[in-house]
Amino acid sequence: MTCLTFFRRCRPLQFHVTILTFKACDSYDWNDTMFMTIAAESDNQDPNRTSTLTKSISVQFEVKMLLTVKSDSTTYLNFTSEEPAPKEVTITYRIYNTGFKDFPVNVTLFFPTKLEHNFEMKSYEVVMKQNKTKCTASTDQKSKDCPLENKCVAMVCNTFDLEKHSAAEFTLSGKVHFRDLDQKAANLPFLKKYKGDSGKVTFMSAIKVQYDKDRYVLESHTQKNKGGSTESQFPMRKTEVRVDFIILPNKLLIISTGVGVGLLLLIIITVILFKLGCFKRKKFGEEEEENLQDSSAEIPFPALTKSDQTSEDNQNQEEASHLLSSTPTNGQIGQSETDNKSDQPCEENASE
Known part of the structure; x- marks a missing residue:
C-alpha cells in the first residue's frame, strides 16, 4: 500500500511506501487475476473527491x-x-x-x-x-x-x-x-x-x-x-x-586354417627327412659289413715294397708245395689200405 502525504505551498512532496504482506490460503480457488484497490486520504483534501487506485495483479502459484x-x-x-x-x-x-x-x-x-x-x-x-x-x-x-x-x-x-x-x-x-x-x-x-x-x-x-x-x-x-x-x-x-x-x-575358418597349415608343415618336414635319407631301410648283415668297413678304413696298413712282396709270394709258394707233397690223393690212400689188408692173412698162414 502506498501512502501519499501532501504539504502546502513549496514544500517538497514526500512519498511513504508501505509493503503489504499477507498469507493466501492454498485451498481457496483463486482466479487468474485479483484486483487490489488503494485509497488515499488527506486533511486538506476536498471531501467530495476520493483518491483511489485499482490495480489488477496476476495470480501465480509456486510449484515444485x-x-x-x-x-x-x-x-x-x-x-x-x-x-x-x-x-x-x-x-x-x-x-x-x-x-x-x-x-x-x-x-x-x-x-x-x-x-x-x-x-x-x-x-x-x-x-x-x-x-x-x-x-x-x-x-x-x-x-x-x-x-x-x-x-x-x-x-x-x-x-x-x-x-x-x-x-x-x-x-x-x-x-x-x-x-x-x-x-x-x-x-x-x-x-x-x-x-x-x-x-x-x-x-x-x-x-x-x-x-x-x-x-x-x-x-x-x-x-x-x-x-x-x-x-x-x-x-x-x-x-x-x-x-x-x-x-x-x-x-570353423580358424580350425580349418589350422588343420591345413599343420598338414602343409607335416608334408614339408616329411620331404626334408626323405631327402636326408631318414626313411631308407637296411637289410640283415649290412650294418655289420658297414661297421667292418668303417673299422678297416679307420686302421690303415703300411704300404709294402716290391722286395717284401716278392719274398712273401715265394714263401706262399713253398708252403703250398709242402702241403701238396705231404697230403696224399684219394686214390693213393684207397690202394695202400687194400694192400695192407691183403698182406695180413698171408703172414698169418706162414706163421702157422
Missing part, C-alpha cells in the same frame, strides 16, 4: 517437482553374431510433485528409432502406471522441439493433474536390435573374420514436463540470460542406454 529415473531401468544391452535376436529395453521416468498444490501438466517423451550400425527400435510404447493419461506418437512436433541430436519420435501424453505430494511414472518400452547383424558377420573382410569385430551405439531418451507459465512458477528452472532478462525453462531429464554388438571370430 522432481524428475528422476528409476534404478531398475535398462542401462546396458549387448548383441552377438550368434544371438542377434531383439531385446527389450525399459526406461521408467518418475515425476514427483513436492509442492502444496495440484497443477495440470503436459508430458512428452523423446527418443530415436534408428541409429548408426543399423540400430533400430520397434514396437515401442509409453505407458503411465497410474493410468491417468494416454500417450501417442505425434508427427506435429518440430525438429527444434527434439532435444536429441538425432531425429527422434515424440510421444505426447494428454494433460492430467499432478496431485500434490504424489508421483507419476511413465515407462518407455520397446524392442531394439541391430538389423542384419548376421549378414554383416558373413560379409566381413577375410582378415577380420579371424579376430571378429565390435561396435556400440548410445540410445538416449528424454522427458519434458510442460505447464502453464502464466499460472504457475517453477523457481528452480528460472535462469538469467546474458541480457539480464529471465526465462522460465520447462524441466527435462535425459538418460542413456549403451548398446554393444560383438561379431565373434569364425571358429
Whole structure:
C-alpha cells in the first residue's frame, strides 16, 4: 500500500511506501487475476473527491517437482553374431510433485528409432502406471522441439493433474536390435573374420514436463540470460542406454586354417627327412659289413715294397708245395689200405 502525504505551498512532496504482506490460503480457488484497490486520504483534501487506485495483479502459484529415473531401468544391452535376436529395453521416468498444490501438466517423451550400425527400435510404447493419461506418437512436433541430436519420435501424453505430494511414472518400452547383424558377420573382410569385430551405439531418451507459465512458477528452472532478462525453462531429464554388438571370430575358418597349415608343415618336414635319407631301410648283415668297413678304413696298413712282396709270394709258394707233397690223393690212400689188408692173412698162414 502506498501512502501519499501532501504539504502546502513549496514544500517538497514526500512519498511513504508501505509493503503489504499477507498469507493466501492454498485451498481457496483463486482466479487468474485479483484486483487490489488503494485509497488515499488527506486533511486538506476536498471531501467530495476520493483518491483511489485499482490495480489488477496476476495470480501465480509456486510449484515444485522432481524428475528422476528409476534404478531398475535398462542401462546396458549387448548383441552377438550368434544371438542377434531383439531385446527389450525399459526406461521408467518418475515425476514427483513436492509442492502444496495440484497443477495440470503436459508430458512428452523423446527418443530415436534408428541409429548408426543399423540400430533400430520397434514396437515401442509409453505407458503411465497410474493410468491417468494416454500417450501417442505425434508427427506435429518440430525438429527444434527434439532435444536429441538425432531425429527422434515424440510421444505426447494428454494433460492430467499432478496431485500434490504424489508421483507419476511413465515407462518407455520397446524392442531394439541391430538389423542384419548376421549378414554383416558373413560379409566381413577375410582378415577380420579371424579376430571378429565390435561396435556400440548410445540410445538416449528424454522427458519434458510442460505447464502453464502464466499460472504457475517453477523457481528452480528460472535462469538469467546474458541480457539480464529471465526465462522460465520447462524441466527435462535425459538418460542413456549403451548398446554393444560383438561379431565373434569364425571358429570353423580358424580350425580349418589350422588343420591345413599343420598338414602343409607335416608334408614339408616329411620331404626334408626323405631327402636326408631318414626313411631308407637296411637289410640283415649290412650294418655289420658297414661297421667292418668303417673299422678297416679307420686302421690303415703300411704300404709294402716290391722286395717284401716278392719274398712273401715265394714263401706262399713253398708252403703250398709242402702241403701238396705231404697230403696224399684219394686214390693213393684207397690202394695202400687194400694192400695192407691183403698182406695180413698171408703172414698169418706162414706163421702157422
